[in-house]
Amino acid sequence: MVEKVMTNHLQNKLALKKVLIITYHFPPDAVVGSIRPAKFAKYLREFDWEPLILTVKERHYENVDPSMVGEVKEIPTFRTIKLPTIKDIYLFIKNIYLEKIKSSNLYVEKQKWHPQEYRLNPDSEGIASRIHRYINSLFIWLPDDKVGWVIPAFIKGLWLIKKHKINAILTTSPPPSVHLVGLLLKILTKTFWIADFRDPWLVEQKSPLARSKFGDIVERWLSRKVFEKSDRIVSVTEEMTNMFENEHQITLENKAFTIWNGFDSEDLEKHSHAKKYDKFTITYTGTFYLDRNPELLLLSLSDLIREGSIDREKVQVRFIGDCRYINGKSIEHMITSLNLKNIVTIMDRVPHDEALSEIAKSHALLLLNPEQHWALAGKIFEYVGFGAHILAVCGEGTTTNFLKRYPKATIVPPGNLGAMKKAILTLIEESNIDDREMADNFPYTDYERKHLTKKLAILLERPTNKSTS
Secondary structure (H helix, E strand, O other): OOHHHHHHHHHHHHOOOOOOOEOOOOEEOOOHHHHHHHHHHHHHHHHHHEEEEEEEEEOOOOOOOHHHHHHOOOOOEEEEEOOOOOOHHHHHHHHHHHHHHOOOOHHHHHOOOOOOOOOOOOOOHHHHHHEEEEEEHHHOOOOOOHHHHHHHHHHHHHHHHHOOOOEEEEEEEEHHHHHHHHHHHHHHOOOOOEEEEEEOOOOOOOOOOHHHHHHHHHHHHHHHHHHOOOOOOEEEHHHHHHHHHHHOOOOOOEEEOOOOOOOOHHHHHOOOOOOOOOOOOEEEEEHHHHHHHOOHHHHHHHHHOOOOOOOHHEEEEEEEEEEOOOOOHHHHHHHHHOOOOOOOOEOOOOOHHHHHHHHOOOEEEEEEOOOOOOOOOHHHHHHOOOOEEEEEEEEOOHHHHHOOOOOEEEEEOOOOOOHHHHHHHHHHHHHOOOOOOOOOOOOHHHHEEHHHHHHHHHHOOOOOOOOOO
């Protein structure tokens, strides 16, 4: 009997088709980009696909979350080195300086770093600055600063395809250099290849100091080759898919698809009965950077308390993640200046499961996404999965289009103090209403990770007579 069971298990395993998932970000990497490939890997076996993971060695991750490894620890994972770039060497020396010479908290110091406001004028740019820019564009940021991983990953991928008889490849970005690994493997092995984009690959979004005319030409050529040679192109929003189709009309005919990001019901279930905080609580999880700025919320809250519209003893705000600085500006100083010191709490990064617990215990979840035309923040789906109230500061674009369909979203235009104050008051008033049994027509199940993985499995089933190589 035991032999029969073992034989059936072996036959089932051999019957599974194999997909090589190539991703720079994968647990225990703490960035949100590691979640999508991990969830695909978790559920693919239920749809007759055995995943193998090709990723980078853990030492190359800036922050790790060991708690995320559990559900993918049984999945064969192969890790390679990343060849150092000029930027890697510079940051290595800077980290040593901060940790040893200044005895600084490196985690906090990094939050103080902020992008320079480049005001490049081609007519006045000096020769030294021009050389610096060309070095950046050709040797560090072409197409991104993770490019040192391409050659080691390609060599390992080639070995894996031959050894394990891989049926399909899935590359998922960012960073876009991951797709260069897929491109090389496609050219040499003709293996069926899906290129998955969590963010668009747009040269125009790069910093001016990371671009040059020749660098832009090369990068656009590389991007075009990825779209031409891949068998399927997948993106995370309809807007991004449409944009890809418009830019590559002939190349993407009948091969561009949308598979949203989503939430894992198994992750959320553990926190579904969490008790809400006694105080009305607004929580933000993630990072403050560029235009992800909490100032509008803090100004509004300060005004409402000073006006007597809300009781300062009955409200709190929690910022969880890299939230101590934005563009070099101290959030703690902002909080103190607005007399919100005992109301707003800043917590450094916590494990993903702990962040979900904080989300479940909050009354409203803050989303800062003023200008986003193509992609959606991954956390928005976990907010939706909990059926939570979302307080979103966002302009026109993908985020607003999505949230207009979600019945528990309150959208505030960027910079509109009056609208934010009104939104906070409304959310506080409604927080005492038990809306868990309220019926709405939002298609929650469409965004469950298992359902989304089924869509990927369908795309992996290449028609035997189709080839785009």
